Amino acid sequence: MPSRPFLLLQRLHAVLRPTGLCGLCALPSTQPLCEPCQAQYLPPEPTRCQRCALELAGGAMVCGTCLKSPPPYIQALALGDYAEPIDRLVQRLKFGGEPAIGRWLGRLLAQRWQQDGRPLPDLVVPVPLSKARLQARGYNQSWEMARGFAGELNLRARSDVLLRVRDAAPQSGLPLAQRARNIRGAFTAPRALEGARLLLIDDVMTTGSTLTEAAAVLLRQGASEVSVAVALRTPPPR
Ligand SMILES: [Zn+2]
Ligand SMILES: [Zn+2]
Numbered sequence: 206m207p208s209r210p211f212l213l214l215q216r217l218h219a220v221l222r223p224t225g226l227c228g229l230c231a232l233p234s235t236q237p238l239c240e241p242c243q244a245q246y247l248p249p250e251p252t253r254c255q256r257c258a259l260e261l262a263g264g265a266m267v268c269g270t271c272l273k274s275p276p277p278y279i280q281a282l283a284l285g286d287y288a289e290p291i292d293r294l295v296q297r298l299k300f301g302g303e304p305a306i307g308r309w310l311g312r313l314l315a316q317r318w319q320q321d322g323r324p325l326p327d328l329v330v331p332v333p334l335s336k337a338r339l340q341a342r343g344y345n346q347s348w349e350m351a352r353g354f355a356g357e358l359n360l361r362a363r364s365d366v367l368l369r370v371r372d373a374a375p376q377s378g379l380p381l382a383q384r385a386r387n388i389r390g391a392f393t394a395p396r397a398l399e400g401a402r403l404l405l406i407d408d409v410m411t412t413g414s415t416l417t418e419a420a421a422v423l424l425r426q427g428a429s430e431v432s433v434a435v436a437l438r439t440p441p442p443r
Contacts, residue, residue, distance in 0.1 A: 228294055228306075237294060237306050246291040247284040249317065257413060258283035258438045276413060277420040278405065278431045280323065283438035284313060287409050295408055295437055299342070304349040310436045311353020311406065318434065319358065326404035326432060329355040329362040332419055333392070335372035351406040354434065366403070367419055368393050376415060385414040392419050394426040404432045411439040 226232065227239035229246070238246070252261045256271035258281040285291055298306040318325075331347035339345055348364050355362035371391045376384050403423055405416055410433070420431040 228297065229290055237309050243313075247313070249320070251285075253283060253438075255280055257281050258410065258433075258435065260286065260438075260440065276417055277424055278416060278433045281410070281413075281416075281433040281435070281438075282314065282318060282321070282323070283410065283435050284310065284317065285437055287411070287437035287439040291437065298346045298349075298408060298436075302343070304344045304346065307344075307346045307349030307408070308353035308356075310408075311350035311355075312357045314350070314406075314434045314436070315354040315357035318354075323432070324402075325358060325360060327361070327401045328366065329360050329404045329406060330366045330423070331362070331364055332405060332407040332415060333364065333367055333369040335369045337372055346408050347406050350408065350436065354404070354406060366394060366396065366398070367405075367423060368395060376411065381412050384412050385417070388415050388418045391415075392422045394422050396426070398423060398426045398428040400427065400429045402430050402432075403428045404434060407433070407435045409437050409439065410435040 225235065227234040227242055228237050229242045230239060232239050232241075234240075236243075252264065253259060254261050254268035254271055255266050256276060256279070257268060259268055261268055287295070294306060294310075297303045298310070329351045331345060331351040333347075334342065334345045345364070348362075351362040351364070354360070369391055370393045373387045373391045376387065379387055405419055405423070407416060410416060416433050416435075420433070423431050
């Protein structure tokens with residue numbers, strides 16, 4: 206966990222950062238990313254697997270992995286790949302004390318969701334942080350995104366539908382194969398969800414094991430279906 210002086214320095218940096226400039230190219234922009242950078246790094250119409258949001262070549266709708274063993278969520282949407290230099294935006298959202306980036310990413314996801322003609326969920330649910338991590342960070346970046354998404358489309362967002370009961374070791378520090386085991390039992394859903402169609406929101410999807418575990422918990426509580434929307438999707442290793 207970063208030290209307190211480090212966090213304070215980061216927040217100071219966030220406050221002093223010149224506003225009205227694109228976070229990548231530093232040209233004037235009223236949004237965290239200017240329109241040309243959005244078009245380049247978050248292109249509106251890439252071909253992605255409908256189920257897991259990995260980029261696909263050759264016009265297929267669903268990737269081979271999802272055909273063989275479909276994930277518990279029925280669809281996934283990502284704005285772009287988690288790669289240089291756009292990953293910096295998510296780093297600032299998570300570690301730079303800039304929750305407003307999350308609300309903006311949520312609104313952008315909602316606009317894409319609508320443009321795609323995807324059916325609207327009953328409820329928007331963020332992937333929760335543990336209490337300790339929430340305290341250290343001061344906000345949950347996924348909740349900021351969920352609020353942005355719900356606000357854009359007049360939907361309800363709730364942070365008490367899915368809770369984190371166990372603080373797993375950070376997934377990013379683990380080999381891919383160990384991630385599913387690491388996250389097992391980390392979530393609980395305290396209320397009955399009786400047929401609700403839920404949208405799970407997270408900042409980055411890597412192997413999908415966190416979202417798979419969260420979706421399974423929500424389905425066990427009676428949700429009729431779970432969809433997924435993330436800001437960025439980690440491309441498979443080459
Ligand atoms: Zn730009
Ligand atoms: Zn897939």
